[in-house]
Amino acid sequence: MKNMLSLLALAGIVSVTGTAYAQVPKGDIKAAEGKVATCIGCHGIAGYQASFPEIHRVPMISGQSAPYLVNALLAYQKGERKHPTMRGISGSLTDQDMADLGAYYAQHGQDKAKPVPDQPAKQPTAEVAALLQKGACISCHGANFNKGVDPSYPKIAGQHADYLYVSLKAYKTEGQAQLGRANAIMGAQVKQFSLAELKAMANYIGSLPGDLKTVPQSKLR
Ligand code: HEC
Numbered sequence: 299m300k301n302m303l304s305l306l307a308l309a310g311i312v313s314v315t316g317t318a319y320a321q322v323p324k325g326d327i328k329a330a331e332g333k334v335a336t337c338i339g340c341h342g343i344a345g346y347q348a349s350f351p352e353i354h355r356v357p358m359i360s361g362q363s364a365p366y367l368v369n370a371l372l373a374y375q376k377g378e379r380k381h382p383t384m385r386g387i388s389g390s391l392t393d394q395d396m397a398d399l400g401a402y403y404a405q406h407g408q409d410k411a412k413p414v415p416d417q418p419a420k421q422p423t424a425e426v427a428a429l430l431q432k433g434a435c436i437s438c439h440g441a442n443f444n445k446g447v448d449p450s451y452p453k454i455a456g457q458h459a460d461y462l463y464v465s466l467k468a469y470k471t472e473g474q475a476q477l478g479r480a481n482a483i484m485g486a487q488v489k490q491f492s493l494a495e496l497k498a499m500a501n502y503i504g505s506l507p508g509d510l511k512t513v514p515q516s517k518l519r
């Protein structure tokens with residue numbers, strides 16, 4: 299029995315470090331329509347700001363890649379991402395809910411979207427170019443920052459710059475109860491940059507065209 303339990307525990311550990319998305323059920327866009335009411339109050343209001351840990355716009359999630367959305371929700375649920383509000387919200391979601399929400403938001407607002415060019419529409423300053431080069435950011439996020447080399451990597455082009463900065467800082471934060479994101483890849487990335495450098499990159503990436511949108515929605519439909 300004891301052996302069986304430790305085997306199960308081991309299996310649990312393996313599944314946490316492996317790609318979480320692989321085990322998630324297939325998302326159902328229709329089913330998600332009954333589940334987005336809570337999300338709309340923040341993610342469905344253009345320019346809506348959060349005040350924690352500093353004032354910034356809430357991230358755009360419409361048009362984001364589905365596997366990334368699911369991974370992010372799982373990370374809040376597991377506490378790898380410590381943001382208190384999103385921890386609370388993800389805590390009540392089942393794996394099926396997350397899959398449905400991921401599938402829903404990935405296509406949300408994309409029907410009339412213009413395709414984003416593969417190359418960035420705007421060149422960075424020499425200073426920012428050197429930072430992006432140092433971090434090899436495009437090797438994972440794509441040359442236009444809108445197409446991750448793996449679908450579980452986020453689209454970041456055109457995301458609110460103030461949110462991008464807060465998220466980059468979060469990967470740098472360790473040992474705090476309510477703040478921070480544990481992610482091996484991005485944790486290693488951000489350590490090599492100062493906060494001013496992270497901000498400069500966030501401002502450039504946030505200024506690029508991308509798929510991400512806030513789609514205003516009414517709760518009464
Ligand atoms: C009270 C406001 C609020 C509500 C309600 C809310 N969110 Fe969030 N959400 C936020 C904030 C603020 C963040 C940024 C958290 C951080 O810094 O990690 C966020 C982050 C996220 C992220 C990560 C985005 C990224 O680019 O990494 C996802 C995914 C997400 N929310 C999905 C949802 C879904 C799905 C719902 C509904 C079930 C929801 N949220 C409800 C405020 C909210």
Ligand code: HEC
Binds near residue numbers: 357434
């Ligand atoms: C080896 C691949 C890789 C490299 C290189 C990389 N990233 Fe990332 N990035 C990721 C992954 C994977 C995530 C999602 C992490 C998570 O789930 O929290 C991510 C997340 C992010 C986020 C958070 C997005 C959000 O919506 O919350 C930002 C911002 C970001 N990366 C910017 C950068 C910048 C700027 C660089 C270069 C300095 C960079 N990344 C280099 C893979 C990479």
